Amino acid sequence: MNKIELLAPAGDLERLKTAVRYGADAVYIGGKQFSLRSRASNFSLEDIEAGVAFAKQYGAKVHVTVNMLPHEDDLLGLIEYLQALENSGVHAIICASPAIMMCAKQHAPKLEIHVSTQHSVTNSAAVNYWKRKGVDRVVLARELTLSQLEAVQSGSELPLEVFIHGGMCISYSGRCMLSNHMTLRDANRGGCAQSCRWKYRLYENGRPIHDEKILFSMSSKDLMGARFLPDLIRMGIASVKIEGRMKSTYYIATLIHTYRMLIDEIYTEGSISDQRMDWYCAQLAKAENRPFATGFYLGMPQANDQLYGVNGAGISGEYIADVIAYDSTHKTATLKVRNKFDPGTLAEAFAPHEPLRQFIISEIYDEDDMRLETANQPMRIVKIPCDIPLSEHAMIRKVIDKKPIE
Amino acid sequence: MKLLTTPITKDDIQRLANAGADGLILGTAFFSLRSAGLFEEAELVKLVELCHKYNAEMRVLVNRMFHDDELPRLKQHLSFLKEIGTDAIYFSDEAVLAISEELNMKQLLIYQSDTLLTNHMDTDYYLAEGLKGIVLAKEITVSEITEIAKASDASKMELIAHGYLAMMHSRRNLLSSYMEHLGRTEKLSDNYHMTIEEATRHEAMPIYEDAHGTHVFSAFVQQSFTELNQFIQEGIGAIRIDGIFHSGEELVQLVSIYDRLRKGELDAKSAKEAFRSAFPKTVSASGFYYQATGLSK
Numbered sequence: 001m002n003k004i005e006l007l008a009p010a011g012d013l014e015r016l017k018t019a020v021r022y023g024a025d026a027v028y029i030g031g032k033q034f035s036l037r038s039r040a041s042n043f044s045l046e047d048i049e050a051g052v053a054f055a056k057q058y059g060a061k062v063h064v065t066v067n068m069l070p071h072e073d074d075l076l077g078l079i080e081y082l083q084a085l086e087n088s089g090v091h092a093i094i095c096a097s098p099a100i101m102m103c104a105k106q107h108a109p110k111l112e113i114h115v116s117t118q119h120s121v122t123n124s125a126a127v128n129y130w131k132r133k134g135v136d137r138v139v140l141a142r143e144l145t146l147s148q149l150e151a152v153q154s155g156s157e158l159p160l161e162v163f164i165h166g167g168m169c170i171s172y173s174g175r176c177m178l179s180n181h182m183t184l185r186d187a188n189r190g191g192c193a194q195s196c197r198w199k200y201r202l203y204e205n206g207r208p209i210h211d212e213k214i215l216f217s218m219s220s221k222d223l224m225g226a227r228f229l230p231d232l233i234r235m236g237i238a239s240v241k242i243e244g245r246m247k248s249t250y251y252i253a254t255l256i257h258t259y260r261m262l263i264d265e266i267y268t269e270g271s272i273s274d275q276r277m278d279w280y281c282a283q284l285a286k287a288e289n290r291p292f293a294t295g296f297y298l299g300m301p302q303a304n305d306q307l308y309g310v311n312g313a314g315i316s317g318e319y320i321a322d323v324i325a326y327d328s329t330h331k332t333a334t335l336k337v338r339n340k341f342d343p344g345t346l347a348e349a350f351a352p353h354e355p356l357r358q359f360i361i362s363e364i365y366d367e368d369d370m371r372l373e374t375a376n377q378p379m380r381i382v383k384i385p386c387d388i389p390l391s392e393h394a395m396i397r398k399v400i401d402k403k404p405i406e
Numbered sequence: 407m408k409l410l411t412t413p414i415t416k417d418d419i420q421r422l423a424n425a426g427a428d429g430l431i432l433g434t435a436f437f438s439l440r441s442a443g444l445f446e447e448a449e450l451v452k453l454v455e456l457c458h459k460y461n462a463e464m465r466v467l468v469n470r471m472f473h474d475d476e477l478p479r480l481k482q483h484l485s486f487l488k489e490i491g492t493d494a495i496y497f498s499d500e501a502v503l504a505i506s507e508e509l510n511m512k513q514l515l516i517y518q519s520d521t522l523l524t525n526h527m528d529t530d531y532y533l534a535e536g537l538k539g540i541v542l543a544k545e546i547t548v549s550e551i552t553e554i555a556k557a558s559d560a561s562k563m564e565l566i567a568h569g570y571l572a573m574m575h576s577r578r579n580l581l582s583s584y585m586e587h588l589g590r591t592e593k594l595s596d597n598y599h600m601t602i603e604e605a606t607r608h609e610a611m612p613i614y615e616d617a618h619g620t621h622v623f624s625a626f627v628q629q630s631f632t633e634l635n636q637f638i639q640e641g642i643g644a645i646r647i648d649g650i651f652h653s654g655e656e657l658v659q660l661v662s663i664y665d666r667l668r669k670g671e672l673d674a675k676s677a678k679e680a681f682r683s684a685f686p687k688t689v690s691a692s693g694f695y696y697q698a699t700g701l702s703k
Binding site: 069070071072074075096097098099100102103118119120121122123124125126128129130141143144148151152155170171172174175176177178180181182184185186191195196198199200201202203204205206209210211214215216217218220296300301302303304305306308 | 471472473474475476477499500501503504505519520521522524525526527528530531532543544545546550553554557571572573574575576577578579580581582583584586587588592594597599600601602603604605607610613620622624625694697698699
């Protein structure tokens with residue numbers, strides 16, 4: 001049996017490299033054309049080529065989202081674009097439009113075609129329909145329980161990809177026009193304004209029935225499906241996908257680092273204890289900025305799986321620096337500051353394929369070795385004494401006792 | 407051009423057909439999403455006869471997404487619909503297409519994905535499957551409709567020309583969850599008298615929760631009085647007056663106005679006036695006909 005694929009998002013070349021270094025088997029990215037998530041800093045064709053070349057060094061693949069549902073004017077240049085992707089060495093394209101799928105089969109046949117979750121495939125008959133059309137993989141709808149997923153998998157003749165982690169559309173994907181109606185931004189062409197996460201007053205026959213202090217919202221908690229990985233592996237699911245092409249480098253590094261270790265441990269040990277799983281979930285929580293839930297994996301989401309009274313935004317302040325270099329003679333690390341930290345901070349370093357290591361930042365110096373009271377300017381280069389050797393590309397975060405956000 | 411609508415009850419069938427409807431779209435609780443009227447599966451045997459008696463087609467919505475354990479029931483239903491002489495079946499899930507192929511009944515299918523069909527190439531893809539037709543997405547402009555009609559087979563295209571537009575479908579029970587969060591016990595499922603308004607706006611959007619999840623609709627009623635003649639000229643095969651949140655009587659009035667407009671007995675201006683006079687409180691709009699949506703923020 002093939003090992004389950006860990007599929008990471010990346011909004012730009014830097015994040016693609018991070019995902020690959022930290023252990024992603026494949027990365028999905030958007031090009032500048034025909035892709036959703038227009039706010040994600042999408043890749044030029046040159047960037048795509050560079051990303052494919054980088055990924056290849058690590059044995060990783062690049063998938064490109066061509067998942068727009070095009071209007072008439074959007075179709076210009078499609079064939080040339082698909083051929084350029086094929087020539088760049090892209091492994092697969094993720095599509096919602098059957099016309100784009102068939103166009104790729106005809107004009108760029110080396111590209112694998114993956115049916116996007118925008119198509120909301122929820123059963124094996126639909127999967128096998130796409131098989132007959134020459135498609136190579138289906139990304140299933142998020143609206144499936146574990147047992148429904150198992151039924152789809154057992155009846156399907158194609159590899160299946162499922163979401164394991166990240167933000168959740170409240171709607172069946174592709175079937176939501178809230179953003180179109182309320183902001184004229186087309187959710188199916190990359191303009192989603194996340195209107196579902198806004199606050200609403202609720203009326204019955206014109207009579208208000210909402211609570212003014214906690215208005216109605218359609219905002220879901222984020223998915224954390226790590227606990228279901230052993231089941232997904234047992235079922236034979238081909239790929240687990242992390243949502244978040246607009247997320248930060250730190251987010252991607254934290255998630256990929258953790259999921260890589262988790263998947264490898266399940267394969268190596270054959271199983272995983274509850275205690276170890278708790279530890280992995282705690283690591284994943286260090287990256288997240290919304291509360292978690294289990295999506296549909298355990299059944300219909302309930303009130304506790306929704307977000308009310310908050311806008312779901314807010315950045316975790318734990319990520320404090322990147323490691324630029326380490327001088328083993330003087331035991332000094334050179335860092336690029338990302339978020340404020342002070343002397344005395346208990347820190348944790350994590351690097352690709354290395355375990356977590358904790359240490360105290362006792363002192364901070366600038367590049368001229370002048371001592372600093374604080375490191376509070378993002379992107380500033382600073383030095384710290386550090387007895388443990390830190391790898392280039394390692395990231396540093398504060399160790400804090402994070403209480404659940406409710 | 408065929409005029410289609412969605413009866414709420416059995417009694418509406420004759421009245422709607424007499425008012426000018428060429429096809430009546432029915433739904434069943436298990437297989438249909440957002441159907442204006444819900445009928446028992448067994449009733450359809452008689453209803454198809456009734457529709458045909460009044461020279462109208464009986465069309466059925468099988469437009470939900472299915473899970474594997476529901477596929478045998480889906481197959482049985484499709485086979486039943488074919489056997490009783492159903493004239494058309496609307497679908498969204500490709501499982502319906504796959505099973506219909508086995509049952510040799512693809513020619514009855516009309517692809518209605520609500521939001522996904524926005525260009526002539528995808529239209530051509532589904533028509534090349536041998537389907538009876540397709541329903542275009544509602545979120546495209548008149549000029550895009552024209553381009554698609556010219557580039558593809560307009561006679562097999564249907565437009566949702568009138569009614570509240572479905573904006574969002576969640577599988578979750580969002581209203582019940584909200585009440586549970588507030589610690590309140592009111593039952594809000596299957597209540598069709600509810601609206602939501604975004605906190606900073608004053609547009610009342612219908613919302614309801616049923617066995618299939620939660621559905622949100624446009625704050626306005628789409629209308630197509632001004633555009634109808636152009637659609638006829640372009641050879642568009644059918645328009646639908648969707649009756650959700652309407653009564654049977656209101657639907658009869660609407661069908662009659664569109665039928666007279668179609669026959670040239672009313673011009674667009676008089677049709678609009680007739681509508682305003684019959685529905686003085688209804689907020690109506692031309693939807694996305696002249697309002698293109700954007701690709702970015």
